[in-house]
Amino acid sequence: MKFQNLFFLKIVFFLLFFSCNNNDDDDNSDDNPLAIRDAAEQAIVDDNILKSYLETHFYNYEDFSSAPNDYSISIKIDSLDESNDDKNPLINYVQEKEVIVKQDGIDIPQKLYYIIVREGKGVKPNNVDSTFVSYKGSLVNGFIFDQRDVPIWFDLAKVVKGFRMGMTNLKSGTYEINLNGTYTFKDYGQGIFFIPSALGYFNNSVGGIPAYSPLIFTVNFLTLATADHDSDGLDSYLEDINLDGDPLNDDTDQDSAPNLYDPDDDNDGVFTINELDKDGDGVIDDTDGDGIPDYLDPNISS
Numbered sequence: 697m698k699f700q701n702l703f704f705l706k707i708v709f710f711l712l713f714f715s716c717n718n719n720d721d722d723d724n725s726d727d728n729p730l731a732i733r734d735a736a737e738q739a740i741v742d743d744n745i746l747k748s749y750l751e752t753h754f755y756n757y758e759d760f761s762s763a764p765n766d767y768s769i770s771i772k773i774d775s776l777d778e779s780n781d782d783k784n785p786l787i788n789y790v791q792e793k794e795v796i797v798k799q800d801g802i803d804i805p806q807k808l809y810y811i812i813v814r815e816g817k818g819v820k821p822n823n824v825d826s827t828f829v830s831y832k833g834s835l836v837n838g839f840i841f842d843q844r845d846v847p848i849w850f851d852l853a854k855v856v857k858g859f860r861m862g863m864t865n866l867k868s869g870t871y872e873i874n875l876n877g878t879y880t881f882k883d884y885g886q887g888i889f890f891i892p893s894a895l896g897y898f899n900n901s902v903g904g905i906p907a908y909s910p911l912i913f914t915v916n917f918l919t920l921a922t923a924d925h926d927s928d929g930l931d932s933y934l935e936d937i938n939l940d941g942d943p944l945n946d947d948t949d950q951d952s953a954p955n956l957y958d959p960d961d962d963n964d965g966v967f968t969i970n971e972l973d974k975d976g977d978g979v980i981d982d983t984d985g986d987g988i989p990d991y992l993d994p995n996i997s998s
C-alpha cells in the first residue's frame with residue numbers, strides 16, 4: 697500500500713465513529729416504541745443476526761494464502777450461493793471475545809467476533825492509542841456506510857467499543873519512505889470485526905446506520921502512536937487504575953473527567969506531571985508509603 701503525505705492526514709472524523717453512550721434513563725417498556733431496548737435481549741438478537749451472516753458469507757482467504765506477502769490485496773466478503781458453495785464460511789475463521797457494556801448500572805456481556813486475516817508483524821495497540829487505518833464499514837445487508845481507502849488516524853478512545861476492542865487483536869506494520877516522499881506500508885495487520893449493536897451505536901441512528909444495527913468492518917492497521925491524552929507524562933493506557941482493561945472508567949477525584957483526560961487526577965491542585973516522579977529516579981513516587989502514588993493521593997500535595 698502506497699500513500700502520499702500520510703502523516704499530515706491526522707484529522708478527526710466526527711460523524712460515524714463518534715461513540716454514543718447508551719442513554720439509560722428511559723424505561724424499557726414494550727408499549728413505548730421509543731423506549732430503549734434491553735441490551736441483554738438485543739445481544740441475543742444481534743448474535744443470531746451475526747451468526748447467520750457468518751454462516752452464509754465467506755471472504756477471499758485464498759487470495760491471502762496464495763500471496764502471503766502481497767499487500768495490494770484487500771479483504772472482500774461475498775455471500776455463499778450455488779456458484780461458490782465450496783468456500784469455507786466466515787464462521788470457520790472467527791474468534792470471539794466477550795466485551796461488557798453497562799445498562800442501568802448492570803454489566804451485560806456482548807459477543808464480538810473477529811477474523812485475523814493477517815496478524816501483522818508490529819505491535820498491538822492499547823485500546824486508547826491512536827491508530828492509522830484504512831477500512832470499510834458495512835451492515836449485514838451489504839450497505840456500505842463508510843469507507844476509507846486512504847488511511848486516517850483514529851483515536852481508539854473515541855471510536856465505538858467494538859472497533860476499539862477489535863483493534864487490540866491486530867498488530868501494526870512497517871513502512872518505508874520512498875525517494876519521492878511517499879510511504880509504502882507492509883507487514884501490517886488486516887482483520888474483520890463483526891460487532892453487535894451495543895458495541896456500536898445501539899439505539900442511535902447515525903449516518904445511514906439504523907438503530908440496533910450490528911456493524912461489520914474490514915480493517916488495515918498500518919501504524920500507531922501511543923496516546924497520552926492529557927499530556928501528564930502517563931500514557932493513557934496506564935491510567936486504567938482499576939485494571940479492568942478500560943481506561944475510560946477511572947475517575948479518581950470523581951470530577952467527571954476520567955483520569956486519562958484529567959491533568960490533576962487527585963484534584964489536589966498539583967498537576968500529575970509535577971508529582972509523578974519528583975526525584976526523577978524513574979519510579980512513580982509514594983511519599984507516605986501508603987500504597988497510593990502521590991499523583992492519586994490527595995493527602996500529598998507538595
Ligand SMILES: [Ca+2]
Nearest residue numbers: 924926928930
Ligand atoms: Ca496521561
Ligand SMILES: [Ca+2]
Nearest residue numbers: 936940942943
Ligand atoms: Ca479502568
Ligand SMILES: [Ca+2]
Nearest residue numbers: 949951953958
Ligand atoms: Ca478526574
Ligand SMILES: [Ca+2]
Nearest residue numbers: 960962964966
Ligand atoms: Ca494532583
